[in-house]
Amino acid sequence: MTKEEIKELVNLFAEANISKIKIKEQDGFEIELERDMCYDVPAPVCPPPAAPQPINVNVVNETHHSPSKSNQPSITSPMVGTFYQAPSPGAAPFVKAGANVKKGDTIAIIEAMKIMNEIEAEFDCRIVEVLVADGQPVEFGMPLFAVEKL
Numbered sequence: 001m002t003k004e005e006i007k008e009l010v011n012l013f014a015e016a017n018i019s020k021i022k023i024k025e026q027d028g029f030e031i032e033l034e035r036d037m038c039y040d041v042p043a044p045v046c047p048p049p050a051a052p053q054p055i056n057v058n059v060v061n062e063t064h065h066s067p068s069k070s071n072q073p074s075i076t077s078p079m080v081g082t083f084y085q086a087p088s089p090g091a092a093p094f095v096k097a098g099a100n101v102k103k104g105d106t107i108a109i110i111e112a113m114k115i116m117n118e119i120e121a122e123f124d125c126r127i128v129e130v131l132v133a134d135g136q137p138v139e140f141g142m143p144l145f146a147v148e149k150l
Contacts (some may be wrong), residue, residue: 075142081112
């Protein structure tokens, strides 16, 4: 193969949409051309990111809960997470308003980092009011239940 033929082959290879070519001649001459197609092909246009989906959050306005503003004791969240009233979806809640609980009884679950943490009563009490909606995010120290010590 002559220099002119090789130059012509290189030009054709550059214009063609191929990544590799190998030519062998009977006299033992061999030429192989290869290129990375990632740089020669225009990058695909990425679709625009989807619009963020709205998240429904139930906000509890503490001004509506007179027990949390009064001197009445409350059981507060020991951590940041998601509050659940029942052990599983569709199950009966651990406690309802008016229920009497003993120290150590499980009264709710707070999910934090995919771990379900049982919340226990800190003392014998009567649940006066559940202050947080099921599935609502809670913060450390946030009142969960208004209670009456027994």
